[in-house]
Amino acid sequence: MSENNPIRVFAMHSFEESDDYLRLFEFLEGVEHFYYINVSKPENVPTEGGMQAIKDELISQIKESEAIFILSGLFEQKTELVRFMMDVADANKIGMIAVSSFGAVLEMPAEIVERTQEQVEWNDREMADALRRQARGENTSRWEVVDFPGFDADGPTD
Numbered sequence: 001m002s003e004n005n006p007i008r009v010f011a012m013h014s015f016e017e018s019d020d021y022l023r024l025f026e027f028l029e030g031v032e033h034f035y036y037i038n039v040s041k042p043e044n045v046p047t048e049g050g051m052q053a054i055k056d057e058l059i060s061q062i063k064e065s066e067a068i069f070i071l072s073g074l075f076e077q078k079t080e081l082v083r084f085m086m087d088v089a090d091a092n093k094i095g096m097i098a099v100s101s102f103g104a105v106l107e108m109p110a111e112i113v114e115r116t117q118e119q120v121e122w123n124d125r126e127m128a129d130a131l132r133r134q135a136r137g138e139n140t141s142r143w144e145v146v147d148f149p150g151f152d153a154d155g156p157t158d
Contacts, residue, residue: 010065066135095134
């Protein structure tokens with residue numbers, strides 16, 4: 001993945017930019033040297049054709065993606081629509097990453113956990129790494145480095 005070959009990501013929406021939707025992209029923007037294109041277009045609300053037009057528009061957006069973020073808060077509000085989007089992702093063999101509702105203390109719905117390949121918390125590195133794995137199959141084994149004042153690689157410092 002490079003600036004010339006960004007990951008195409010779809011974040012589930014119901015044709016509006018929810019707080020979690022906007023927050024997801026704020027988190028991804030915070031990751032250095034991580035390039036992606038948001039192919040979800042909540043502003044493309046079909047004005048004619050009813051529910052079938054809505055489904056057709058979502059299919060079109062999802063098919064452009066390499067991986068999908070499922071915002072569990074949306075599942076609680078629009079269960080059938082989220083199930084439909086998950087079905088489209090499954091049919092097109094697109095990896096799904098579930099993200100809990102921001103600040104939620106409740107567990108993620110069991111159906112989402114069962115159907116997604118990964119579940120992540122609100123952590124920019126976890127989100128970017130899960131996206132790399134699901135979209136491109138990249139193994140991102142990184143280690144957190146913890147710095148303890150007064151110590152270095154050789155032990156205590158004076």
